[in-house]
Amino acid sequence: MDRVRLKSRVCDVIDARWDEILALAEDIRVHPELGYKEHRTADLVSQHLSRLGIEHETGLAITGVKGMVWGGAPGPTVAYMGELDSVLVRDHPDADPETGAAHACGHNAQIANLIAVAYGLAESGVLPHLTGRVALMAVPSEEYVEVAYRLGLKEQGKIEFLGGKPEMVRLGAFDDVDMAFMTHQTSRETGRMSVAGPSNGCVVKMIAYQGRAAHAGGSPHRGINALKAANVGLHAIDAIRETFQDDDHIRVHPIITQGGELVNVIPANVRLETYVRGASVEAIIAASEKVDRCLRAGAMALGAQVRIRTLPGYLPRLVWSELGAVYRQNAVELVGEDGWWDSTFMAGSTDMGDISHIMPAIEAQAAGFCGTGHGADYMPCDPELAYITPAKAAAMTLIDLMADDAQQARAIIDGHIPAMTKDEYLAFMRQIDRDELWKTPEAGDV
Ligand SMILES: [Zn+2]
Ligand SMILES: [Zn+2]
Structure with a gap:
C-alpha cells in the first residue's frame, strides 16, 4: 500500500476517534498534576493503551508510561512522546483548588496527541506495512519546579534527576529508541504549526x-x-x-x-x-x-x-533538520504553507534539549491555545489544531519514516553523529x- 493511502487511513481513524480524544484532553486539562505526581494522568494513558491492546510499561521514573507497537518487519524504533505534567498557576480558572496546579503549558494536549497517534496506528491496519517500531511514551515532569520536593525524592533514592526525560534516559527507557519527537502547543496568533528552533x-x-x-x-x-x-x-x-x-x-x-x-x-x-x-x-x-x-x-x-x-x-535544544523536514512536509499538507512558521531561538528550556543531544530529535509546535503560556489565561481555543491536527502530522511523519523498509528513518539514523553518548550525557549531568x-x-x- 502506498504512503498516501496509509496516511489517509490513519487520519480517518483519528477523525473517527475525535470524541474520545477531546474528552481525554479535557479530562486531563481539568485534573492537572505536577511533575512526578501525575498518577491519574498516567493511569488514563495506560487505560487507553490497554483498550487498544498495546503492550506497555508503567511506573517508569515514577509515573512514565512506555508503549510499543510493531510494524510488519524489524527495523528502527521511533519514539513519539507526550509530557504528563502541569505547572502551578493558582489564579488559573481551572487550577486544582488544593494544589494550584493548572495546565497552563498545554501538556494535556500532548497526551491527547499521543493517544490519538496510538488510536491511528492501532486501529487503521497500517502497521503491517511499516518497518520497525513506534515507542509511545508519556513522560513525567518536564517543568523543572517544586525543586525542594524533588530533592526529597532524590534523597529517598526514588529519582536521580529532577526532570523526567533525563531520569528516563538514566533508567534506560531510551536505550532502544533511535529517534524521538513530540509536539508542544503554543498560543501563537500567526502560523499554525512549526518545528521548534534551538533553545536555552x-x-x-x-x-x-x-x-x-x-x-x-x-x-x-x-x-x-x-x-x-x-x-x-x-x-x-x-x-x-x-x-x-x-x-x-x-x-x-x-x-x-x-x-x-x-x-x-x-x-x-x-x-x-x-x-x-x-x-x-x-x-x-x-x-x-x-x-x-x-x-x-x-x-x-x-x-x-x-x-x-x-x-x-536541561541542555540547550539542538535542531535536527532532516527529521524536521519530514515533519514539515506532513504538517504543510494539513495546514498549508500559510499555516507554517519558521521558528527562531527560544529563551526557555526543555528536557527535549537533553534528548536532542543523544539522538535525532525534534519538538514540533502547534498553535491552538490562547493567552499567555504559564499564565492564568492560557486556554485551548482551537481544539482541532491543539488536539487532532498534531496527531495526524505525527502519524503521517511516522509513516514516512517507517514505510518502504524504513528507508527515511534509516537514512537519518545512519548519517547521525550524536552530540553526546548516553554515558557522556550522564557524566556531564x-x-x-x-x-x-x-x-x-x-x-x-x-
Ligand atoms: Zn511550560
Ligand atoms: Zn511545556
Missing part, C-alpha cells in the same frame, strides 16, 4: 543564606540578617547582567522562597531559587560561576554564610551537581 539550556540553584536571629527592634546588632545578605546577592546578580552577551541569551531569574518568619525577628534563614539559562553549555557554566560569586558577595557583606546547591537542569558552603572567616559558626 539551564542549571538550577537552591540557595540558603544562614544568619543569626535577634530582636529586630531591640538588638539587631546582635543578629546577622540573612535577608539583607540575600538582597546584596540579588543586587550583585543584577549588576553583572551588563556582562552577559546577547548571543549567549543568558537569563537569571531568582525568586525568594523563604524571606523571614516573624517581622520582629532578624531573619536567620532565607532561601532563594534560580535558573541560570544560556544558549550553550559553556555560556551557562560561565554565567553560573559569576552568579555564585555574586551570592557569596551577599554573605561576605553581612558576615553570613551561604549554601549554594547547583543542580543539572553528574558533574554539574555541586553543594558549596561559603562563609567569611569572621562569620564563625552561625
Whole structure:
C-alpha cells in the first residue's frame, strides 16, 4: 500500500476517534498534576493503551508510561512522546483548588496527541506495512519546579534527576529508541504549526543564606540578617547582567522562597531559587560561576554564610533538520504553507534539549491555545489544531519514516553523529551537581 493511502487511513481513524480524544484532553486539562505526581494522568494513558491492546510499561521514573507497537518487519524504533505534567498557576480558572496546579503549558494536549497517534496506528491496519517500531511514551515532569520536593525524592533514592526525560534516559527507557519527537502547543496568533528552533539550556540553584536571629527592634546588632545578605546577592546578580552577551541569551531569574518568619525577628534563614539559562553549555557554566560569586558577595557583606546547591537542569535544544523536514512536509499538507512558521531561538528550556543531544530529535509546535503560556489565561481555543491536527502530522511523519523498509528513518539514523553518548550525557549531568558552603572567616559558626 502506498504512503498516501496509509496516511489517509490513519487520519480517518483519528477523525473517527475525535470524541474520545477531546474528552481525554479535557479530562486531563481539568485534573492537572505536577511533575512526578501525575498518577491519574498516567493511569488514563495506560487505560487507553490497554483498550487498544498495546503492550506497555508503567511506573517508569515514577509515573512514565512506555508503549510499543510493531510494524510488519524489524527495523528502527521511533519514539513519539507526550509530557504528563502541569505547572502551578493558582489564579488559573481551572487550577486544582488544593494544589494550584493548572495546565497552563498545554501538556494535556500532548497526551491527547499521543493517544490519538496510538488510536491511528492501532486501529487503521497500517502497521503491517511499516518497518520497525513506534515507542509511545508519556513522560513525567518536564517543568523543572517544586525543586525542594524533588530533592526529597532524590534523597529517598526514588529519582536521580529532577526532570523526567533525563531520569528516563538514566533508567534506560531510551536505550532502544533511535529517534524521538513530540509536539508542544503554543498560543501563537500567526502560523499554525512549526518545528521548534534551538533553545536555552539551564542549571538550577537552591540557595540558603544562614544568619543569626535577634530582636529586630531591640538588638539587631546582635543578629546577622540573612535577608539583607540575600538582597546584596540579588543586587550583585543584577549588576553583572551588563556582562552577559546577547548571543549567549543568558537569563537569571531568582525568586525568594523563604524571606523571614516573624517581622520582629532578624531573619536567620532565607532561601532563594534560580535558573541560570544560556544558549550553550559553556555560556551557562560561565554565567553560573559569576552568579555564585555574586551570592557569596551577599554573605561576605553581612558576615553570613551561604549554601549554594547547583543542580543539572536541561541542555540547550539542538535542531535536527532532516527529521524536521519530514515533519514539515506532513504538517504543510494539513495546514498549508500559510499555516507554517519558521521558528527562531527560544529563551526557555526543555528536557527535549537533553534528548536532542543523544539522538535525532525534534519538538514540533502547534498553535491552538490562547493567552499567555504559564499564565492564568492560557486556554485551548482551537481544539482541532491543539488536539487532532498534531496527531495526524505525527502519524503521517511516522509513516514516512517507517514505510518502504524504513528507508527515511534509516537514512537519518545512519548519517547521525550524536552530540553526546548516553554515558557522556550522564557524566556531564553528574558533574554539574555541586553543594558549596561559603562563609567569611569572621562569620564563625552561625
Ligand atoms: Zn511550560
Ligand atoms: Zn511545556
